[in-house]
Amino acid sequence: MNLSAVSKISKRSLFLTAGALAFIAAFVWLLTTRGPLASVGVETAVVSRADLLPKVFGIGTVEAQHSYSVGPIQAGRVLRVIVDQGDRVQAGQLLAEIDPVDLRQRADAAASAAARARQAAQAAQAQVVEAESRARMAQANRERYQALYRQNFVAKEMADSRSHEASAADAALSAARANAIGAQREISRADAELQGIDQLHNSLKLLSPIDGVVTAREAEPGTTVVAGQAVLRLVDPARLWVRARVDQARAEGVVVGQAADIVLRSAPGAALPGKVVRIELQSDAVTEERIVNVAFDPAPAQLYLGELAEVSIRLPGARDVLTVPRAALAQHNGQTGVWRAIDGRARFQPVQPGMQTTGQVQIVSGLNAGDRIIAYSAKQLDAGVRVREQRLMPQ
Amino acid sequence: MINLARRDIAHHLKSYLLTGLGLGLLIGVTLTMAGVYRGMVDDAKVLLRAVDADVWVVQQNTLGPFAEPSSVPDDLYRALAGLDGVAQTGNVAYLTMQVSHQGKSQRVMVAGFEPDKPGGPAFLVAGRPIARAHYEAVADAKTGFAVGDVVRIRRNDYTVVGLTRRMVSSNGDPMLFIPLKDAQEAQFLKDNDAIVEDRKRLAANPAVNRPGQPGVLDAVQAIQTSSHKVNAVLLRLRPGTDARAVSDTIARWQRYTAYTSDDMEEILVAKLIATAAKQISLFLIILAVVSAAIVAFIIYTMTLGKIKEIAVLKLIGTKNRTIAAMIVQEALGLGVIGFFVGKFAATLWAPAFPKYVLLENGDAVRAFVLTLVVCALASVLAIRAALKIDPAEAIGG
Numbered sequence: 182m183n184l185s186a187v188s189k190i191s192k193r194s195l196f197l198t199a200g201a202l203a204f205i206a207a208f209v210w211l212l213t214t215r216g217p218l219a220s221v222g223v224e225t226a227v228v229s230r231a232d233l234l235p236k237v238f239g240i241g242t243v244e245a246q247h248s249y250s251v252g253p254i255q256a257g258r259v260l261r262v263i264v265d266q267g268d269r270v271q272a273g274q275l276l277a278e279i280d281p282v283d284l285r286q287r288a289d290a291a292a293s294a295a296a297r298a299r300q301a302a303q304a305a306q307a308q309v310v311e312a313e314s315r316a317r318m319a320q321a322n323r324e325r326y327q328a329l330y331r332q333n334f335v336a337k338e339m340a341d342s343r344s345h346e347a348s349a350a351d352a353a354l355s356a357a358r359a360n361a362i363g364a365q366r367e368i369s370r371a372d373a374e375l376q377g378i379d380q381l382h383n384s385l386k387l388l389s390p391i392d393g394v395v396t397a398r399e400a401e402p403g404t405t406v407v408a409g410q411a412v413l414r415l416v417d418p419a420r421l422w423v424r425a426r427v428d429q430a431r432a433e434g435v436v437v438g439q440a441a442d443i444v445l446r447s448a449p450g451a452a453l454p455g456k457v458v459r460i461e462l463q464s465d466a467v468t469e470e471r472i473v474n475v476a477f478d479p480a481p482a483q484l485y486l487g488e489l490a491e492v493s494i495r496l497p498g499a500r501d502v503l504t505v506p507r508a509a510l511a512q513h514n515g516q517t518g519v520w521r522a523i524d525g526r527a528r529f530q531p532v533q534p535g536m537q538t539t540g541q542v543q544i545v546s547g548l549n550a551g552d553r554i555i556a557y558s559a560k561q562l563d564a565g566v567r568v569r570e571q572r573l574m575p576q
Numbered sequence: 577m578i579n580l581a582r583r584d585i586a587h588h589l590k591s592y593l594l595t596g597l598g599l600g601l602l603i604g605v606t607l608t609m610a611g612v613y614r615g616m617v618d619d620a621k622v623l624l625r626a627v628d629a630d631v632w633v634v635q636q637n638t639l640g641p642f643a644e645p646s647s648v649p650d651d652l653y654r655a656l657a658g659l660d661g662v663a664q665t666g667n668v669a670y671l672t673m674q675v676s677h678q679g680k681s682q683r684v685m686v687a688g689f690e691p692d693k694p695g696g697p698a699f700l701v702a703g704r705p706i707a708r709a710h711y712e713a714v715a716d717a718k719t720g721f722a723v724g725d726v727v728r729i730r731r732n733d734y735t736v737v738g739l740t741r742r743m744v745s746s747n748g749d750p751m752l753f754i755p756l757k758d759a760q761e762a763q764f765l766k767d768n769d770a771i772v773e774d775r776k777r778l779a780a781n782p783a784v785n786r787p788g789q790p791g792v793l794d795a796v797q798a799i800q801t802s803s804h805k806v807n808a809v810l811l812r813l814r815p816g817t818d819a820r821a822v823s824d825t826i827a828r829w830q831r832y833t834a835y836t837s838d839d840m841e842e843i844l845v846a847k848l849i850a851t852a853a854k855q856i857s858l859f860l861i862i863l864a865v866v867s868a869a870i871v872a873f874i875i876y877t878m879t880l881g882k883i884k885e886i887a888v889l890k891l892i893g894t895k896n897r898t899i900a901a902m903i904v905q906e907a908l909g910l911g912v913i914g915f916f917v918g919k920f921a922a923t924l925w926a927p928a929f930p931k932y933v934l935l936e937n938g939d940a941v942r943a944f945v946l947t948l949v950v951c952a953l954a955s956v957l958a959i960r961a962a963l964k965i966d967p968a969e970a971i972g973g
Contacts, residue, residue: 197589208916211923224701238708410790428709430691449733467651467804468757491710507707508700508738515663515815539707539737559741561626561698573701574717574739 220567223522226506226556228548234498235538237435239473241425243445243488245416246474248396251387252411253279259404259412260385266398270389270415277400277412279385288378295371302364305357312350312357319343319350393417396486421477421484422458425492426470434496435460441475446489454478457494499536503544509556510534510542513564518547520555520562522570527555527562580889580898581905584882595878596910599871600917603947606860606867607922608929610939613856615932620746620844622932624837626698629666629810630819632835633826640833641670641807642746643848648832650760650806655830661817666693667806669759672749677727682719684752685745686729688759694810697753703738710758714738716750729754730762746848748931756806764803774800864946871914871947872954875907879958883965890967900959904952911951915944 213219257279264276323343330340397414400406423443427435437460442452454477461472475492477484509519511529518531532547548554555562557573585592632641633648633656640646653665669688674681689695691706697714703723706712713734715721718741725736734754743751754762766774778796779785785793813819823834835843845853879886886899919940926933 193589204916204920208920211920238710240710405787407790431709507704510705511699537707540704557701558699559701574722 220525220569221527221562222559222571222573223520223527223555223562223568224557224573225522225553225570226509228503228505228544228550228552228554230501230550231504231541232498232500233502233504233536233538233541233543235434235496235536236493237427237431237496239425239427239470239492239494241423241473241475241490241492243421243484243486243490244424245396245418245486246420246422247391247417249390249393249415250411251276251389251413251415252409253387253406254384255408257282257385257406259400259402259406261402262398262400262412264395264398264413266395268395270393270395272389272392274389275386276389276395277387279387279406281382281385284378284382284385288375288382291371291375291378295368295375298364298367298371302361302368305361305364309354309357309361312354316347316350316354319347323347387412389415391415391417416486418484419480421480421486423455423475423477423490423492425473425475425490426465426468427473427492427494429464429469429471432471432473435471435473435494439494439496440478441492441494443475443477444491444493446491447485452493453481455492499543502535503548503550504541505544505548505554506556507537507540507542509554511562520558521553522555522568525567525569527558527564527566527568529562529564530554579905580894580902581909584885584902585906585909592906592910593913595874596913597917599874599910599914601921602867602870603914603918603943604921604925605918606863607918607935607939607943608926608933609856609860609863610943611922611926611933611935612929612931613853613860614934614936614939615929616748616849616853616856617845618934619744619748619932620849621841622742622744623746623751624840624844626743627668627695627810628698628812629694630813630817630837631811631823631826632837632840633809633811633823633830633832634807634835636831636833638833639843639847641668643843646807647805648807648809650756650804652830652832653809656809656811656826659822659825661813661822662811663814664694664812666690666695666810666812667756667808668695668810669756669763669807670745671759671763672745672747673729673762675727675729675752677721677725682721682727683749684715684719685747685749686759686762687751687753688756688763688806689753690756694812697738697740697743697751699740700738701741703736705738706753706755707737709755711735712737712755714740714753716743716752717741718744718750719752727752729758730765731768732758732761734758742932744932746844760803760806764805765801771801868946868950871911871950872957875910875951875954876958876961878906878910879903879955879962883962883969886962887965887967887969890965891971896963899962903958903962904955907951907955907958908948911947915947918943 260278260280262277264270264274270276323340323346326335326340326343329335330337393415394417395413396416397411399414400410400412406412435457437457439457441455441457443455444452455475456478457473458476459474461474464471473492473494475494505519510532511518511520513520513529516529516531517534518529521528521530530547533545535543535545537543555568558568559573560566562568633652634640635646635648638644638646650667653667656662657665667688667690670685672683672685675684675686676682687695696705700714701717703714706714711732711734713727713736715727715736715738717739721727721736721739723736723739726733727736728734729752740751740753743753745751775797778800779793784796811822813822819836823836823839826832826834889899922935926935
């Protein structure tokens with residue numbers, strides 16, 4: 182009886198002790214894994230050698246290399262527009278016409294003026310003939326009277342008078358000749374004016390400067406347009422490119438000729454091959470972006486202007502360099518470096534980073550191949566913090 | 577001399593442990609409430625800590641960018657970078673919005689930052705940092721996004737390339753870091769219908785669409801759809817530079833308001849979450865008082881339940897001191913069990929809360945001391961009652 186009571190009590194205290202121990206163990210486990218005393222969970226990675234293929238990313242829109250705005254050289258009313266958006270046109274093809282208004286009447290007037298000038302020239306020519314005849318007559322009279330005067334048949338006064346008549350007739354001849362030349366000039370002027378009106382008439386016909394496609398029809402017949410305003414816009418479909426904007430901070434290393442991948446917004450899954458063909462000298466100072474023109478290589482069959490495109494320009498890579506994951510690179514006290522777990526504590530190791538790709542960064546100095554570094558941490562690390570390797574995110 | 581308390585506890589072990597457990601859960605609730613309060617304050621500060629900026633430059637006379645809207649030009653940093661003592665500048669834009677992922681929308685705080693400048697996530701738990709200038713995002717793990725997920729913000733799809741942790745706004749919304757230019761666009765870009773309507777409205781306005789002046793309309797439209805504003809400029813100073821002096825210089829000469837990180841913490845904690853924090857703290861005080869009262873009542877009634885035994889003890893001549901010691905020891909034991917069960921429970925369930933629950937060690941120590949003090953006080957009441965017991969009750973009852 183007594184013995185069984187003792188065993189009952191000892192059994193109970195055994196249970197009690199076991200329970201207390203289990204509770205204490207669970208408590209300590211909880212505090213050290215999830216509570217305030219827990220060490221920081223980290224995931225490590227190994228410094229390894231790899232080939233790096235960095236890319237520079239930019240976004241832009243599909244644009245034509247040259248865009249043509251066809252419009253009149255002076256204000257006028259649109260008479261007719263022959264082509265519409267999407268039409269293919271040849272160089273020199275008539276696209277639209279501006280209403281000439283009174284230009285035909287002005288041309289008629291100019292033609293009449295030219296004809297009148299010709300008639301005036303004929304009259305001037307006839308006057309020259311008459312003046313020549315008078316001058317010859319006066320010359321003959323002068324010589325005749327000179328001879329008579331030398332033989333004293335006439336008074337000197339008579340001879341002088343004839344001499345004067347001859348000089349006057351010469352002068353009249355010169356005037357008549359000059360008149361005739363002036364009349365010729367008048368013909369040229371009237372002809373030139375007529376031609377000018379003709380050319381003006383031609384300029385009212387809007388012709389295509391290129392073989393291309395109409396992208397916009399901006400005025401309809403009856404619209405009054407000012408000088409220089411576009412009636413139609415054209416582009417050369419064979420010369421489309423992406424005008425990409427690349428952040429200045431990342432634009433270093435981009436040069437003409439580098440290959441690029443172009444992803445159009447309409448086809449996000451497919452990358453089209455492209456090539457850097459021009460880097461604009463003038464960057465955008467407000468947005469701090471460099472403007473890089475990337476041509477399609479080869480051009481796809483159908484493109485839409487103004488479509489958003491993502492461009493990844495492939496820079497020359499580096500072969501067989503020391504790399505760590507980008508996530509491992511950290512800043513601490515103004516220094517760039519990586520965190521390492523040494524004896525269960527976090528230590529900061531300054532490094533000199535080099536080339537960067539999306540996921541990897543080159544280590545120029547500060548680490549050796551095979552070193553283990555901390556890639557991910559569950560908290561912001563500080564020097565000397567206790568760390569423990571564990572999976573941070575469930576797979 | 578035998579320990580009466582141990583004998584008494586051993587006698588009523590099950591009920592004693594269950595009482596301790598019940599007390600523990602109550603203490604656990606109180607500790608959790610304290611954790612909710614601390615977590616709320618910590619949420620307000622966590623972004624400041626992660627960003628690690630010395631000076632915040634915001635629109636003049638605003639408490640921006642969290643407590644009030646603030647907008648500054650995005651080229652202001654050029655003027656600030658030239659100030660004496662400024663080591664690094666960073667433009668940031670913050671906006672709270674719903675982002676959709678697989679048809680479900682999720683409330684996040686979108687933070688736009690410039691790579692390699694202040695304002696980005698401080699560490700990652702998976703993936704990689706943002707490497708492209710557009711359309712990549714680093715999300716807080718609490719959003720539930722995984723690396724490779726595509727989320728939609730306004731009209732663009734962003735790929736989640738990295739995950740971070742404990743990056744929340746002062747409201748506790750998880751953060752989504754995206755490149756600054758994208759954030760500027762998301763912040764100021766209207767939806768497509770509004771843009772089209774605005775274009776029509778502008779085209780109908782004779783002031784900007786005058787016949788004979790083509791091009792004015794296009795220019796006005798272009799101005800309306802572009803944005804060169806950010807919410808704040810963050811400065812990191814060279815070691816040894818006085819942040820207060822720099823912010824005073826900026827306020828005086830640049831005509832912007834500048835806050836040191838201490839000012840900013842004050843704004844976030846004392847202004848932004850002031851009412852909510854007061855609400856929680858008042859509730860915490862009531863909970864603590866109620867818990868203390870319940871602990872006291874339990875100990876008091878436990879002692880009163882032992883009237884007969886105490887009377888017998890008195891009858892056989894037990895000293896008052898021995899009886900008092902028994903009661904005090906039992907009460908303190910209950911307190912200790914309760915505290916540890918409570919701490920255990922609070923630590924166990926704290927991570928399950930949707931908002932951060934911060935269990936501070938200082939709070940735990942305070943709770944422990946408070947529990948023991950309350951237990952001791954309650955046992956004094958119980959002792960007074962016990963000592964008044966007439967030994968005759970042992971026979972009479």
